[in-house]
Amino acid sequence: MGKFLRYLLVGTGALVMVFPFAWAVITSVTPGEAVLAVPPDLTPEGASLDAYARLLETLPFWRIVLNSAWIGATSTVLQLVTSAMAAYAFARLPFPGRGALFAVYLTTLMMPLPVLVVPLFIEMRTFGLVDTYFALLAPTIASAFGVFLLRQAINQVPREFDEAAVLDGAGHFRIFLYVVLPLIRPALATFAIFGFMASWNSYLWPLIIIKSPEFMTLPLGLATLHGQFTTEWDVVMAGSVISVVPILILYVFAQKHVIASVAQSGLK
Amino acid sequence: MTLTAAPPEARATHERTRPRKGWRYAATVAVFLLPSLVPLTLYTIVPMLGSLWTSLHEWDLITEMRWVGLGNYVELIGDPETHAAFLHTLYFIAGYLPLVYAGGLGLAMLLNRAPRSTGAGRSLLRGIYFLPVITSWVVVALMWKWLLNPASGIVNWTLGLFGVSGPGWWTDPDWAMPSIILASAWKDLGFVMIILLAGLQAIPREYQEAAMVDGATAWRRFRHITLPLLSPSTFFVVVISLINGFQVFDQVKIMTNGGPGGATQVVVSQIYDLTFRYGRAGAASALSWLLFAVVLIVTIIQIRGQRRWVTYG
Numbered sequence: 001m002g003k004f005l006r007y008l009l010v011g012t013g014a015l016v017m018v019f020p021f022a023w024a025v026i027t028s029v030t031p032g033e034a035v036l037a038v039p040p041d042l043t044p045e046g047a048s049l050d051a052y053a054r055l056l057e058t059l060p061f062w063r064i065v066l067n068s069a070w071i072g073a074t075s076t077v078l079q080l081v082t083s084a085m086a087a088y089a090f091a092r093l094p095f096p097g098r099g100a101l102f103a104v105y106l107t108t109l110m111m112p113l114p115v116l117v118v119p120l121f122i123e124m125r126t127f128g129l130v131d132t133y134f135a136l137l138a139p140t141i142a143s144a145f146g147v148f149l150l151r152q153a154i155n156q157v158p159r160e161f162d163e164a165a166v167l168d169g170a171g172h173f174r175i176f177l178y179v180v181l182p183l184i185r186p187a188l189a190t191f192a193i194f195g196f197m198a199s200w201n202s203y204l205w206p207l208i209i210i211k212s213p214e215f216m217t218l219p220l221g222l223a224t225l226h227g228q229f230t231t232e233w234d235v236v237m238a239g240s241v242i243s244v245v246p247i248l249i250l251y252v253f254a255q256k257h258v259i260a261s262v263a264q265s266g267l268k
Numbered sequence: 269m270t271l272t273a274a275p276p277e278a279r280a281t282h283e284r285t286r287p288r289k290g291w292r293y294a295a296t297v298a299v300f301l302l303p304s305l306v307p308l309t310l311y312t313i314v315p316m317l318g319s320l321w322t323s324l325h326e327w328d329l330i331t332e333m334r335w336v337g338l339g340n341y342v343e344l345i346g347d348p349e350t351h352a353a354f355l356h357t358l359y360f361i362a363g364y365l366p367l368v369y370a371g372g373l374g375l376a377m378l379l380n381r382a383p384r385s386t387g388a389g390r391s392l393l394r395g396i397y398f399l400p401v402i403t404s405w406v407v408v409a410l411m412w413k414w415l416l417n418p419a420s421g422i423v424n425w426t427l428g429l430f431g432v433s434g435p436g437w438w439t440d441p442d443w444a445m446p447s448i449i450l451a452s453a454w455k456d457l458g459f460v461m462i463i464l465l466a467g468l469q470a471i472p473r474e475y476q477e478a479a480m481v482d483g484a485t486a487w488r489r490f491r492h493i494t495l496p497l498l499s500p501s502t503f504f505v506v507v508i509s510l511i512n513g514f515q516v517f518d519q520v521k522i523m524t525n526g527g528p529g530g531a532t533q534v535v536v537s538q539i540y541d542l543t544f545r546y547g548r549a550g551a552a553s554a555l556s557w558l559l560f561a562v563v564l565i566v567t568i569i570q571i572r573g574q575r576r577w578v579t580y581g
Binding site: 006009010013014016017018020021023024027081082083085086088089093095101104105108110111112113114115116118119120121122123125138139141142143144147171172173176197200201203204207208218219220222223226233236237240243244247248251255256258259262263264265 | 293294296297299300301303304305306307308310311312313314315316318319322329374375378379391393394395396397398399400402403404405406407408410411412413414415417422454457458459462463465466504511514515517518521522535536539540543544549552553556557559560563564
């Protein structure tokens with residue numbers, strides 16, 4: 001195959017990947033009725049930020065963005081802490097029934113989310129937690145996937161390091177904090193990125209548990225916007241653009257890391 | 269146990285100050301374990317068991333639960349709506365998986381053959397192809413619903429330039445599922461490409477070179493060297509795609525909400541509607557366990573069957 005043809009194919013593919021994003025930006029700044037014009041106007045005259053203004057009138061949009069941000073950050077930190085500690089117990093602290101308990105963790109990992117959401121909704125309702133921040137966070141406090149991933153990482157830390165620390169008089173908490181955690185930083189970073197992405201993009205659980213706009217996260221807010229009367233596409237695309245930007249910035253910084261860890265996952 | 273290599277006096281000191289057994293050790297284990305175990309129990313294990321219990325009842329979420337034993341399961345297995353939901357889900361998988369695999373493999377091979385000097389270009393391209401993967405399903409579904417808008421979408425307008433009158437996409441029962449498949453394959457293409465690219469790069473170049481010396485054609489090299497040696501990565505993609513494919517929901521909810529006329533009602537949309545539209549939490553729980561059983565069986569079959577076609581090493 002010729003070099004030219006190869007570049008042409010790869011380039012066309014890249015265009016197909018980028019175009020929908022570009023089109024969303026263009027639509028979001030197209031003024032009023034021109035949005036539905038046929039033929040579509042690739043370079044609309046008099047671009048306006050009117051759609052962004054209307055977005056802020058329809059929904060408490062900044063609050064929704066902030067919700068997504070702090071829920072994402074909080075759930076990531078909680079998962080990191082709880083998973084790293086449990087992973088340390090599974091890797092370094094022998095206790096009776098440890099193997100069986102780890103098997104329970106692995107079983108929950110195989111549970112599809114749809115199996116859990118209905119009873120989880122009922123549980124939250126029983127405790128009067130429907131439509132609260134806590135309900136959004138609850139299912140993401142612990143992560144079986146995180147425990148699994150971080151336990152693998154801790155198992156690769158040579159035990160001689162722990163032993164040296166023990167000789168210096170360190171207890172398990174100090175070994176965990178000053179020996180193990182610094183050595184598994186790459187695994188922690190990978191898990192943090194995926195945890196944040198999962199929370200930022202999550203839709204099914206918020207859809208079920210949240211009713212009021214002030215507790216909504218971005219995906220739910222956008223879906224709600226879309227569901228209202230006739231869809232105003234310029235406003236919906238404006239919301240989409242705003243919701244992509246933060247994750248995009250994060251991605252630009254973490255790109256190498258994200259791609260490397262995805263690439264590795266298939267190599268076993 | 270970990271200290272067998274340490275000198276005896278060190279071990280003695282250690283055992284005196286930090287007993288391995290006893291309350292203090294138990295407390296240490298508990299402090300490390302409970303922050304994860306308590307929420308996992310409350311928000312995953314209890315709902316799992318609750319779901320099993322609910323599936324044995326008729327329950328509208330408001331009045332008392334009524335015991336029906338396996339009634340929900342029996343009813344669902346004979347229900348045409350369940351069959352339709354599973355069929356639509358299979359239709360989705362049958363369209364999505366070949367598309368995303370062929371596309372991902374094609375791209376991975378094109379990028380893999382690019383010479384080393386274009387390393388920066390390659391990493392930029394990988395970044396671009398991966399962009400939809402990090403974007404939320406809601407945004408992707410909305411963007412594609414707009415692109416595929418029958419009246420004022422840019423896809424039908426472009427088709428019109430070539431004299432093709434575009435279909436009704438998500439408004440047409442025949443085209444609704446293909447629209448969802450298209451958007452899904454577009455979103456996951458980068459993910460599959462990255463995994464296959466890593467697999468391709470793990471294949472030693474000598475194999476290809478040796479085959480070339482022997483005069484093997486490009487097709488034979490692809491068929492007898494690349495594909496077999498790529499099979500572990502292929503296996504991973506297939507397993508993950510099937511597990512996710514059976515749980516398809518977000519894009520369906522946004523793009524068609526199961527319509528038009530139920531043409532894209534998949535299993536998870538059916539679970540959602542049973543609970544929140546028809547007030548049948550018991551039947552919904554039973555259906556979610558049927559889904560889990562199907563996913564589990566399919567995954568086990570794949571793991572069992574991998575010996576036949578997956579080559580390791």
